[in-house]
Amino acid sequence: MNYIDMIRSIAGSRPLILTACAIFIQDEKGRVLLQHRTDTDNWGVPGGFMEMGESVEDAARREILEETGLTVGEMTLYNVFSGKEFYFQYPNGDEVYNVIVTFLSKDVSGTLQADHEGYDLRYFDLDSLPEDMIPTSRRMLEKLGADPSLPR
Template sequence: MAYMEEIRELVGTRPLIMVGSAVLVTNEQHEILLQLRSDTGDWGVPGGAMEPGETIEETAARELLEETGLSSRNLRFLGVLSGKEFYYRYPHGDEVYNVIHVFQTDRVQGELQTDDEGIALKYFPIDRLPKLNMTAENILRSFFVTLTE
């Protein structure tokens, strides 16, 4: 059983502080890779929660591989995001305040493939993004000044 599932058994849906990573993957056309989430039906950035014993870089690499089928040896740290803007309530009721370590890469290996958290993966031009979940919108707004309000 994963760490967060064990914690949820103890605290139920009450808000938790969740430390994790997100990876902004860009291609040669400077488009960004997004994941259509199976739980919310909106688009997000690949990433997820840290597991016990992992470094935050290992979390980023693991989540990138699990959610996209891609790997990268060139993850560049951009910064840490937290605060009330990164509160999230999952459709099933779990609440979290995310502390997100954001990485970026434009060099990946592998073939795009979804996992059970995603329905689709697609690259989008930054000026023509689909409906994003609030967390992805806040991440992109923090690191891409061209993202409109």
Template sequence: MKMEGEERMEYIQEIRSKIGTRPLIIVGSTVLVHDEQERVLFQLRSDTEEWGLPGGAMEPGESLEETAGRELWEETGLQASEFTLLGTLSGEEFYFQYPNGDEVYNVIAVFRADQTKGKLSVSNAESEALRFFSIDALPSPLDERAKLVLEAVNT
């Protein structure tokens, strides 16, 4: 049984009501989207005001690839015909504390989106802007997790 976005938030809020802001291990997917000039798509996150990569937490019953597809659609308005798994990242360096105090250790499956289609659009409150950047001219301020992902997959 897959949960919709609102149900997913209720699921996480229920867990948070029991443990407070203590660290959770969160599994999710991050998606690398390249344009014709091989630039990478970034989103300006509304919660941290930093540029990050599209992606997010897995919903109960969802595969990592399904998470990548859903997050890509929700955060960018794009769909991919195929996803290529580039690696899975975890460890102490993927600790993150949200502005509200919630703490997480991320386990991130990194996918490359192949043959994307759709109209690039900011469609939810998680993003303020979407823009492609060259690896040689990354945006600032850059989310530390995005930097680690790019270094790990040698984009």
């Protein structure tokens, strides 16, 4: 039983505050990698929750490898997202207030391959995101797309 399952066995579907991580992986054209998720049937940024004793950097790299088949090299801390706009209710009723630590990387290797958590993986232009996105992912990517300090 993993950490979240253990907490859910006590709290049920009531709201939890959980620490998640994601890496905005960009290709040579500046497009960002998104995952069509099986748990929500929406597009979102690949990533997930930390496990006990894991650093956010290690968790982010682990999640990307598991969900995309890619190994992340150099990455840069981008932002921490939290607050009521990062509340999410899963289709099964589980509620979470996310604290999402995000990184940027263009340094990846391996073969892009979806796992059981995703139907598909695809790169999208920040100004042409899919309509059916997880709201929290859309909020993060809108901030990323509007950030004038990032190279294009």
